[in-house]
Amino acid sequence: xxxxxxxxxxxxxxxxxxxxxxxxxxxxxxxxxxxxxxxxxxxxxxxxxxxxxxxxxxxxxxxxxxxxxxxxxxxxxxxxxxxxxxxxxxxxxxxxxxxxxxxxxxxxxxxxxxxxxxxxxxxxxxxxxxxxxxxxxxxxxxxxxxxxxxxxxxxxxxxxxxxxxxxxxxxxxxxxxxxxxxxxxxxxxxxxxxxxxxxxxxxxxxxxxxxxxxxxxxxxxxxxxxxxxxxxxxxxxxxxxxxxxxxxxxxxxxxxxxxxxxxxxxxxxxxxxxxxxxxxxxxxxxxxxxxxxxx
Ligand SMILES: C[S@@+](CC[C@H](N)C(=O)[O-])C[C@H]1O[C@@H](n2cnc3c(N)ncnc32)[C@H](O)[C@@H]1O
Numbered sequence: 060x061x062x063x064x065x066x067x068x069x070x071x072x073x074x075x076x077x078x079x080x081x082x083x084x085x086x087x088x089x090x091x092x093x094x095x096x097x098x099x100x101x102x103x104x105x106x107x108x109x110x111x112x113x114x115x116x117x118x119x120x121x122x123x124x125x126x127x128x129x130x131x132x133x134x135x136x137x138x139x140x141x142x143x144x145x146x147x148x149x150x151x152x153x154x155x156x157x158x159x160x161x162x163x164x165x166x167x168x169x170x171x172x173x174x175x176x177x178x179x180x181x182x183x184x185x186x187x188x189x190x191x192x193x194x195x196x197x198x199x200x201x202x203x204x205x206x207x208x209x210x211x212x213x214x215x216x217x218x219x220x221x222x223x224x225x226x227x228x229x230x231x232x233x234x235x236x237x238x239x240x241x242x243x244x245x246x247x248x249x250x251x252x253x254x255x256x257x258x259x260x261x262x263x264x265x266x267x268x269x270x271x272x273x274x275x276x277x278x279x280x281x282x283x284x285x286x287x288x289x290x291x292x293x294x295x296x297x298x299x300x301x302x303x304x305x306x307x308x309x310x311x312x313x314x315x316x317x318x319x320x321x322x323x324x325x326x327x328x329x330x331x332x333x334x335x336x337x338x339x340x341x342x343x344x345x346x347x348x349x350x351x352x353x354x
Pocket of ligand 1: 107113173
């Protein structure tokens with residue numbers, strides 16, 4: 060087998076991406092539990108099988124057929140997994156983007172396309188494709204529901220960076236007599252500094268931004284206004300997901316336990332004062348990317 064490496068390009072060809080997600084016991088446990096409860100005697104589709112662990116597990120647990128679809132070069136690892144486990148009669152590894160395939164008939168379609176940005180791995184579009192694989196529209200899609208939540212938070216990076224930039228330039232301006240008024244628009248951007256981190260301090264209650272039923276032809280609204288509750292001035296809003304596989308299993312990266320996904324943090328350049336106990340933001344999802352800005 061050829062060695063995989065990051066310079067072969069795509070993120071998912073980098074072994075470290077797979078090591079990272081396979082290190083997340085809680086995530087793995089959700090997949091194991093789901094497959095233990097549902098795989099036996101069923102035909103499955105895994106969208107984005109990565110190294111093939113879960114497709115092979117499904118077959119070991121009694122699935123009669125598994126289509127393991129993977130778009131990146133890691134598909135070769137999945138092929139090797141299947142051969143070494145003697146599962147060629149039941150697991151068919153397909154090197155492709157799921158969107159390019161003709162549907163086969165399955166009873167269950169499952170995927171782990173979560174990310175700190177809940178949309179960036181295309182879970183909504185993939186779930187839409189998954190429905191076309193379910194014979195007679197009957198069967199399970201996992202995740203079946205995805206909530207996207209947000210809360211006001213204390214994250215100082217954006218504010219501190221802005222203050223450092225202003226202070227340093229003010230010193231320069233004073234020493235050489237430079238007028239910095241033209242820079243004013245720079246210091247008050249309405250869109251936040253987006254980054255993925257693990258630690259944050261929530262200062263308001265969590266609210267649902269989206270609650271998507273992935274078993275339907277769900278459409279994500281392109282732009283909505285959301286009121287984030289807070290009594291205190293805030294420097295950031297954090298966003299996370301809860302993706303429900305079945306009654307018992309879910310993928311989630313809440314602020315107190317973001318797991319390997321990390322937490323999407325949207326930090327403002329300045330402290331934002333709430334009006335009537337809330338900060339209004341405009342949320343949009345375009346080309347599978349989540350964005351948030353002050354209304
Ligand atoms: C988060 S990883 C999960 C890998 C594996 N299922 C696991 O849970 O260990 C997502 C995988 O899905 C693959 N993927 C993403 N979008 C895909 C698509 N449209 N078609 C096929 N594979 C896709 C990526 O290349 C990546 O390997």
